Amino acid sequence: MSKVDTIIAELDAISKNPKKAMADFKAKTGKGAVGVLPIYAPEELVYAAGYLPMGIWGATKKQILKATTFLPAFTCSIMQSIMELELQGTYDDLAAIVISSPCDTLKCFAQKWKGKSPVIQFVHSQNRDMEASNTFMVEEYKYVRESLENTLGVKITDDAINAAIDVYNENRAVMRMFTDVAALYPQVITPTKRHAVIKARQFMDKAEHTKKVREIIAGLMSEPVVPFTGKKIVLTGIQAEPDELLKIFEEFGIAVVADDLAQESRQFRTDVPAGNDPLYRLAKQWQNVTACALAIDRDKPRGKFIVNLAKEYGADAVIVAMMKFCDPEEYDYPILLEDFEKVGLRNLKIEIDQQSESFEQARTRIQSFVEML
Numbered sequence: 001m002s003k004v005d006t007i008i009a010e011l012d013a014i015s016k017n018p019k020k021a022m023a024d025f026k027a028k029t030g031k032g033a034v035g036v037l038p039i040y041a042p043e044e045l046v047y048a049a050g051y052l053p054m055g056i057w058g059a060t061k062k063q064i065l066k067a068t069t070f071l072p073a074f075t076c077s078i079m080q081s082i083m084e085l086e087l088q089g090t091y092d093d094l095a096a097i098v099i100s101s102p103c104d105t106l107k108c109f110a111q112k113w114k115g116k117s118p119v120i121q122f123v124h125s126q127n128r129d130m131e132a133s134n135t136f137m138v139e140e141y142k143y144v145r146e147s148l149e150n151t152l153g154v155k156i157t158d159d160a161i162n163a164a165i166d167v168y169n170e171n172r173a174v175m176r177m178f179t180d181v182a183a184l185y186p187q188v189i190t191p192t193k194r195h196a197v198i199k200a201r202q203f204m205d206k207a208e209h210t211k212k213v214r215e216i217i218a219g220l221m222s223e224p225v226v227p228f229t230g231k232k233i234v235l236t237g238i239q240a241e242p243d244e245l246l247k248i249f250e251e252f253g254i255a256v257v258a259d260d261l262a263q264e265s266r267q268f269r270t271d272v273p274a275g276n277d278p279l280y281r282l283a284k285q286w287q288n289v290t291a292c293a294l295a296i297d298r299d300k301p302r303g304k305f306i307v308n309l310a311k312e313y314g315a316d317a318v319i320v321a322m323m324k325f326c327d328p329e330e331y332d333y334p335i336l337l338e339d340f341e342k343v344g345l346r347n348l349k350i351e352i353d354q355q356s357e358s359f360e361q362a363r364t365r366i367q368s369f370v371e372m373l
Contacts, residue, residue, distance in 0.1 A: 055202030137283035186255030237321030303339025
């Protein structure tokens with residue numbers, strides 16, 4: 001096994017066992033973890049407190065038994081599985097839970113939380129064009145900061161937040177570099193390996209993750225670039241899980257050369273801008289987010305953004321990973337489809353449901369799509 005494969009295997013193990021990652025962090029630092037629900041929570045505030053931000057994105061193949069008592073059956077599977085895990089006590093060891101409110105389900109999620117961990121919920125401004133948006137977000141982040149201080153018993157200084165922003169911006173830059181380099185080595189960085197490297201950052205100290213990814217990049221770039229004979233795609237949606245789905249891509253010679261996934265590249269494509277006031281810097285980052293179904297943009301640039309991704313990375317097609325019952329993504333789809341068809345960009349929509357255990361329908365559709373390409 002090469003050094004690159006060894007590091008990726010290590011990151012894959014972390015991505016599949018976040019509870020162990022949290023225990024290892026606590027053993028190393030003496031501090032625990034704070035859960036962060038999707039998608040744009042200010043993790044830097046948690047990091048500045050010395051705690052580990054832990055991404056909470058549900059679980060695949062989780063049987064839903066109790067969640068529908070508190071959530072409608074048409075709630076997306078991410079929220080269903082998070083609620084099911086929470087009711088089982090899975091998140092009770094977390095020091096706190098931070099919840100943003102980018103969709104209707106998340107807006108009321110804190111009210112339905114039944115676990116032991118204290119909940120801190122805040123709201124993102126949606127009319128983001130004006131300076132008032134930044135003023136509003138500064139106040140929201142002040143609330144998150146003060147709530148974390150009171151809950152964790154720590155003082156979160158401006159210097160600590162600015163230092164955390166530096167660590168996160170470095171990780172974002174390295175992750176963008178990784179996705180660029182990975183696109184050149186699809187024989188090595190398969191869809192499942194690419195996903196593992198990206199997902200692991202949700203459960204690791206960002207500085208440690210950055211170090212590991214830099215090693216992967218160096219290892220890849222030491223090898224010659226070999227022509228790829230399969231098909232190259234751009235993925236878009238909320239997430240493309242579980243691994244069984246990504247393995248179907250590999251089965252039919254598909255490489256993911258770029259993505260617009262909320263769980264993946266949307267997490268690191270927008271840096272926190274420079275400045276002195278850390279909360280205002282975080283507010284400006286939210287204002288700068290674009291091409292996302294969960295961040296209202298009157299110009300609807302997402303379709304054109306994906307078209308440009310496909311051109312830049314030489315993709316043969318786009319696969320839309322449509323999260324079942326995700327209203328913001330479903331509202332975006334007709335606009336995306338129109339933009340794709342205008343330029344003749346081949347595309348396929350597949351449904352994502354974390355509770356799925358059979359992927360034969362997806363396999364048949366993907367196989368047919370590849371044959372069409």
